Amino acid sequence: MKGDPNEQVLLKALANNDSKAAETIYKENFNMVLAFILNNNGSYDEARDIFQEAMITLYQKAKSESFVLTSQIKTYVYSVCRRLWLKRLHQIGKTANGVENFESIPVEEDIEIHERRNAELGIMDRALNSLGEPCKSLLEAFYIEKKSMDQIALSFGYTNADNAKNQKYKCLMRLKKLFFSQYNIGE
């Protein structure tokens, strides 16, 4: 099965952070995944978590340069969710009912890549969280919320942008230290 050209456009938009595209994919697939997980010993919240995990996998895949989607988005999302959920069930020692509503495709490799990335991002997350305030908020404002130094200076109460910048570099150095104590560059 080849990917639909319309879906290719949709995925391109998703990769470019078009929230409309994310919304469309969300709308068209969430109920299916919810039904699958409810049918297989899961709850609504678990279904939401698993589905969002799959959305992130799809997003990361769409962003990667080597990206080619060889199936329909629906099939892909379902397959990832199914795989993730069966794995989760296995971990907590439950079994699935074996209810299969849709065809699924092998997605092991994508999930593996996704999980490795997740582990890396987990290092950053833990490093940020052990940084303490105001460093954490300051760096998040700059790197995640992408605020300018002037805005940051204003909202954090620094007298000027340069002061904020100095503070930011001090925090950054501490963060890097925390990060690289966990992260192995050799990888």
Place this chain on the structure above:
Amino acid sequence: MEDILLLNTIERYLEGKMLEDEKSFFEQLRLNNPAIDQMVVEHKLFLQQMDEFADVRNFKDSLHTIHSKLSETGEIRSTEEPAGFGGKVVQLWNRYKRTAAIAASIAGITALFISALAIYFSPSADKSQLERLSRDIAEIKKTQIVTNNTLIKEAAEPKIPKGAIVKTGGTAFLVDGKGLLVTNAHVLNGSGATVTDKDGHEYNSKILLVDRNIDLAVLQIDDRDFTAVKTLPYGIRRTQPELGEELFTLGYPRDEIVYNMGYLGAKTGYKGDTSSCQLSLTANPGNSGAPVFNKNGDIVGIITTKQAQAEDVVFALKANNIFKMIDSLKAADTSFKSVKLPLKSSLKNMDRVSQVKKAQDCVFLVKTYN
């Protein structure tokens, strides 16, 4: 302070914010100073990680926003239960249906095992192989409400006495235009009986004669509402049908008359019984006492039993038993001396639909009560 300056420089370099000569100067510095080069590589990696981290985190946030927006507008489900259903129960069912299924299977297997034991140890009656085709109480009761409703339309009260318990039901057919009916003896399990025609008119009847050996009974319609039939459309044949001969029957496995067809499967009945024969057609409880016609519209038999373990193996009493019954009736009661059974069918050479149309007026639903 120097470290901060260096970090600032590296960031500016990586972000491409340096001017041309500053950039070439810095690149020269990288080449000559491995420590600085190492720092640049390291920082580049760090920023990549940070970028991706920010990216995924922002995407996650947007997913949360999308989720709450879509569940508010109802474009995705916002709770576990599918809209409009008793969610908790459904959820419980979903959760425990596996367990329930296993429990049910175990119960089922145990039940089967126990009944197998019971069958094995209980003395086996020969007749258990046969299933009488009379309908029993529960089913009739269920359907009686419907019958009564249609009767009210006809402005007639049910003819079963008040407080009487309906016991069994079956089929009977006229053998004499003035209201003599023949049915199976096992259909008449009560003290009284009513008969109902295909339009739902119910008539009181008297049980004149019951012969449990042959399994036949004669009823007489005893009701002012009943108008005698001048000539019966069918005849009753003394001779036996031939093997493979096409046969059809009309009966009341339901409150409505039902047509079925088949053929003569064997000239004798269960275990070689010569008073009956074997038919291959579909019969259900309620078909007991139903007439079996050949293609000329002659009655050749009366449906009595079917083999319990086999599909479509039905036994019918041969029609010559009807003559025997009427003869013994005449012997017992002289007022029936003048009764003459119809011998000639007027349905010959008609198509099946017309045959059925004519014959069905003379086939009745029998209900017995105590």
